[in-house]
Amino acid sequence: MKKLFERPKALLDKPFHFCPGCSHGKIYHLIAEVMDELDIVNQTIGVACVGCGELAFEYFNCDFIQVAHGRAPAAATGVKRALKDRTVFTYQGDGDLAAIGTAEIVHAAARGENITTFFVNNSTFGMTGGQMAPTSLLSQKTTTTPYGRNAESNGFPIHVPEMLAALSGATYLARGSVHDYKSIIDTKQYIKKAFINQLDEGGFSLVEILSLCPTNWGCTPIEAIKRVENKMIPYYPLGEIKNEM
Amino acid sequence: MTDKLLMKGNEAVAEAAVRAGCRFFYGYPITPQSEIPEYMAKRMPQVEGTFLQAESEVAAINMIYGAAATGERAMTSSSSPGISLMQEGISYLAASELPCLIVNIVRGTPGLGGIGPAQADYFQATKGGGHGDYKTIVLAPGSVQEMADHVALAFDLAFKYRNPALILGDGILGQMMEPVTFPKLCDKVPAPEWAVRGKSCGEKKVIHSCYLANDDVENLVHHLFAKYDAIEKNEKRWEAYQLEDAEYVITAFGTTARIVKTAIERLRQEGIKVGLIRPITLWPFPEEPFVTMRSKVKSFLCVEMSMGQMVEDVERVVGIEVPVHFYGRTGGNVPEIDKIVEKVKQMIK
Numbered sequence: 001m002k003k004l005f006e007r008p009k010a011l012l013d014k015p016f017h018f019c020p021g022c023s024h025g026k027i028y029h030l031i032a033e034v035m036d037e038l039d040i041v042n043q044t045i046g047v048a049c050v051g052c053g054e055l056a057f058e059y060f061n062c063d064f065i066q067v068a069h070g071r072a073p074a075a076a077t078g079v080k081r082a083l084k085d086r087t088v089f090t091y092q093g094d095g096d097l098a099a100i101g102t103a104e105i106v107h108a109a110a111r112g113e114n115i116t117t118f119f120v121n122n123s124t125f126g127m128t129g130g131q132m133a134p135t136s137l138l139s140q141k142t143t144t145t146p147y148g149r150n151a152e153s154n155g156f157p158i159h160v161p162e163m164l165a166a167l168s169g170a171t172y173l174a175r176g177s178v179h180d181y182k183s184i185i186d187t188k189q190y191i192k193k194a195f196i197n198q199l200d201e202g203g204f205s206l207v208e209i210l211s212l213c214p215t216n217w218g219c220t221p222i223e224a225i226k227r228v229e230n231k232m233i234p235y236y237p238l239g240e241i242k243n244e245m
Numbered sequence: 246m247t248d249k250l251l252m253k254g255n256e257a258v259a260e261a262a263v264r265a266g267c268r269f270f271y272g273y274p275i276t277p278q279s280e281i282p283e284y285m286a287k288r289m290p291q292v293e294g295t296f297l298q299a300e301s302e303v304a305a306i307n308m309i310y311g312a313a314a315t316g317e318r319a320m321t322s323s324s325s326p327g328i329s330l331m332q333e334g335i336s337y338l339a340a341s342e343l344p345c346l347i348v349n350i351v352r353g354t355p356g357l358g359g360i361g362p363a364q365a366d367y368f369q370a371t372k373g374g375g376h377g378d379y380k381t382i383v384l385a386p387g388s389v390q391e392m393a394d395h396v397a398l399a400f401d402l403a404f405k406y407r408n409p410a411l412i413l414g415d416g417i418l419g420q421m422m423e424p425v426t427f428p429k430l431c432d433k434v435p436a437p438e439w440a441v442r443g444k445s446c447g448e449k450k451v452i453h454s455c456y457l458a459n460d461d462v463e464n465l466v467h468h469l470f471a472k473y474d475a476i477e478k479n480e481k482r483w484e485a486y487q488l489e490d491a492e493y494v495i496t497a498f499g500t501t502a503r504i505v506k507t508a509i510e511r512l513r514q515e516g517i518k519v520g521l522i523r524p525i526t527l528w529p530f531p532e533e534p535f536v537t538m539r540s541k542v543k544s545f546l547c548v549e550m551s552m553g554q555m556v557e558d559v560e561r562v563v564g565i566e567v568p569v570h571f572y573g574r575t576g577g578n579v580p581e582i583d584k585i586v587e588k589v590k591q592m593i594k
Contacts (some may be wrong), residue, residue: 042444047311050455057451063441065314066453068337071307074299078311079320079441081295082269086443104307107300 010041012061021221023211024053026178027120029034031089032060034192038199045073045078045079049101051093052126065232070101073108076115087198089116095125098134098158105164105206112203116194119206120158122213123232130216134158137227142216161208161241172197172205173242179212179228181237190240197245210236249426252594254392254418255280255322257425258348259288261393262320264427265400266434267296267346269319271308273327276360277416278350281322292430302327302463306334306347313343314452316440317433318400322348324416325366326357328374335409336375340454340465344403346396347381348412350419353577361577362416362500365551370413371528371558378466380412380473382480383527385498389423397428404437406476407453413527415550417500417579476529483531484523487513491520493589494538496559497548498524501580505548519589527555535562544568546593548585551575568592 007013010032016025021195035041041183045060048054050069067075072090080088097105097119110117124142125131131144135157139148162174187209193231194205210232212224219227226236252260259281262270270285282298285441289296295312299305305321312319323331328349338345349370353363370383382402384395392414399410435441441450456462484502486492487509496503502523512519522534535545545563547556553571572588574580 045441045443048453057453061444061449063443063449064453065311065341065441066451066452066455067307067310068333071303071310071334074304074307075311077297077304078269078271078308078313079315080311081297081308082315082317083314083442103300104304107304135389194409211297 001108001226008036010035010061012059014059015057016059017055017214018052021212021214021224022052023122023178023209024120025183027118027209027211028059030054030188030191031118034188034195037192038195040087040195043085044089045083046128047076047079047088047090049092049096050127051096053093053120055092056091069103070096070099072096073101073104073113073115073117075115077108080113080115087195087221088124089118091118093126094119094121094123094133094135098160106167109164109170109204109206110167112171114198114201114203116198117206118191119208120211120234121208122211124213124216126216137235157235159207159236164206165242169204170206170242171203171244174240175208175210175236175238177210177228177233177238179210180226186238193243200245202245248429249424251422251424253280253420253422254389254585255420256284257389257393258322258396258412259284261396261425262346263288263292264430265318265397266431267318267320267400268292268433268558269312269317270294270296270321271299271305271312271319271479272321272323273299275324275327277352277419278322278324278348280419281348289464302330303334304545306331309345310334310338310341310343313338314346314441316436316442320346320348322350324350324352325354325363328366328369332375335379335381336379337454338409339379339381340377341452341467342407343409343452344407345409346399346403346412347409348414351413351415353575359577360416362579363550363575363577364415364499364501365554365575366413367527367549367551367554370411371530374457379469380528382476383413384404384410385413385525385527386418386430387499387502387523389418389421390425392418393425393427402480406472408472413499413519415500416577480526481529481533482525483530483534484525485534486521486523488520488522488534489536489537490518492518492543493546493592494520494542495546495548495585495589496522496524498527498555501548501550504580504582505585508582511582511586512589517589517593524555530558532562535559539563539567539574542567544570546570546572546592548580549573550579
């Protein structure tokens with residue numbers, strides 16, 4: 001019998017620890033498939049910070065370092081400048097990248113640091129129990145916005161790739177999702193381009209990926225898919241935001 | 246470039262680092278240490294090294310984390326407020342057992358303070374500084390020559406024990422010029438086996454400090470402390486100066502020890518037998534000379550450019566039977582020779 005599909009070699013054969021309906025496993029899978037296709041597993045170094053996605057180092061079959069909350073783009077800079085011929089990516093959540101790590105991501109992009117960032121936006125702090133993230137939507141209820149996020153006191157959700165698009169050093173910026181088949185196929189292409197841009201020494205690449213967090217959204221995985229379609233995508237439109245490859 | 250030069254302490258640190266095989270410098274400007282990044286900006290391209298001015302000290306120390314994880318000799322430098330910003334990263338470096346060099350050219354604080362010389366970061370440097378159970382190796386040079394020599398020593402110790410090493414200087418050591426002799430330029434040091442450099446270099450490697458089980462964190466800390474025990478056993482360094490016949494012992498480190506030596510000269514001219522213990526490693530703290538001298542002398546005097554921080558370590562070792570006196574200036578001011586002489590004479594009364 002012909003094998004049609006198998007676990008990517010870039011992922012270890014280990015069950016994920018994630019909650020039901022969580023997207024991190026799917027996103028790991030897509031990144032790993034691309035690493036296999038580009039044959040870069042043995043030359044790749046991942047950088048994880050703090051949040052649900054940080055245990056990436058347990059699952060990917062490549063070298064990894066884990067650093068302080070929000071600091072992955074700085075640490076990745078240190079790795080990449082030392083090992084220019086290696087492929088370096090950061091895996092960061094929305095609290096990590098868009099709150100505490102804003103300075104590091106903006107300046108890595110401004111320098112045109114030749115690294116790739118995967119930015120997982122589930123509009124909440126997952127690991128700490130569902131607090132407001134910089135990407136939480138207006139009126140979204142979280143444990144720290146129990147009456148719903150309002151612009152008067154919490155400001156507005158941040159469009160990260162659109163913000164970074166103003167920087168000359170950022171040359172590939174895209175936003176994908178993993179809530180349905182089409183979005184998964186598109187997102188995989190964005191991930192691939194983001195890696196290829198680095199292999200071509202094209203500068204800084206970032207792919208934002210809208211992600212489901214049914215546990216902290218207080219809904220079923222099916223309802224979470226609907227929320228991505230009806231609430232998140234209208235505010236965070238999918239597609240390539242900047243492509244100077 | 247010749248091997249003997251007249252240089253500022255800050256420049257000597259930078260040149261010594263290059264000669265010790267350091268090829269990665271990440272930092273952020275702050276007085277009174279900006280000559281270090283400025284020198285590196287010029288020097289690193291000459292040796293195919295990397296100089297990068299980071300967006301903050303927070304970013305700089307994490308760039309060091311990344312470079313150190315690849316097994317390379319990497320360093321940063323800053324001054325007190327900037328070193329405070331690096332403490333998160335230093336805790337992570339210690340937990341992940343990553344070697345690197347951090348140079349603190351201390352200025353008079355708390356808060357923003359001023360740019361005058363100080364030693365008030367002693368607690369921060371020797372007692373941890375950031376969160377958690379960890380230690381960093383701390384060297385205290387007393388001359389421009391030692392500023393240079395301690396750089397190579399700090400890298401060697403950092404890599405021997407896989408631990409961050411600090412050089413605690415001050416604004417005077419950083420700014421003053423003295424002749425300094427350098428060793429020959431050292432080639433890039435090969436990366437150690439534990440380095441994360443991609444699987445093409447061997448098995449999958451991970452460097453992290455994230456443990457979900459309490460026991461795993463405790464095991465890590467026990468492992469670190471076994472290493473710290475070895476450092477305490479093997480690496481204590483100090484200078485003993487005119488201790489043979491001393492009835493009074495002054496203790497001071499760095500710039501302050503130089504001032505104390507002049508005071509000792511003057512006191513000895515008056516027939517007062519005074520010696521100096523100059524700790525060179527601030528952590529591990531050199532207990533031995535204090536243990537030896539505590540049964541021989543009438544009292545100790547600790548002189549510092551702070552309100553008295555090392556004095557707590559001296560008291561810890563000397564105990565309650567022999568008095569430990571203190572004289573210090575702070576905020577960027579320097580202890581005066583006359584005042585040290587006067588203080589010793591008061592102790593005699």
